[in-house]
Amino acid sequence: METSKLFGKSPRRRRKRMQLYLLDDNENSFEYVINALTTLLPMCNTLRAEQIAMLVDGTGECSIYSGFAPEIYILYANFQKVGLTAQIREYKPKRK
Numbered sequence: 640m641e642t643s644k645l646f647g648k649s650p651r652r653r654r655k656r657m658q659l660y661l662l663d664d665n666e667n668s669f670e671y672v673i674n675a676l677t678t679l680l681p682m683c684n685t686l687r688a689e690q691i692a693m694l695v696d697g698t699g700e701c702s703i704y705s706g707f708a709p710e711i712y713i714l715y716a717n718f719q720k721v722g723l724t725a726q727i728r729e730y731k732p733k734r735k
Contacts, residue, residue: 656730657711659704663695664724675721679714680704705730 661676669692676688680703683691694701703725704714711727718725 654707656705656707658702658728658730659706659711659714659718660700660726660728661691661695661703661718662724662726663699667723669696672723675718675723676703679717679721700726 661672667675669689672692672695673685673688676683676691677685680688691701691703704711706714715725715727
């Protein structure tokens with residue numbers, strides 16, 4: 640009689656969802672930020688990029704992407720390469 644191989648293994652760790660925030664800086668123009676957002680973010684059109692730029696200018700930061708470890712670090716590095724200030728934080732769902 641064989642035993643299952645699952646008993647000897649430890650349970651898998653759950654991946655943590657993270658958020659990428661775009662932070663306000665007074666160095667880049669609106670047009671540059673909009674072009675960078677439409678180029679780097681998946682599923683981001685010009686209208687959404689304009690809205691994000693306005694939010695970042697008004698509030699100082701805006702959550703622009705939510706995802707898991709490999710892809711969010713790549714996006715973060717790409718934003719750093721083009722000169723935009725970004726920050727990675729743990730995902731906190733909005734509660735009602």
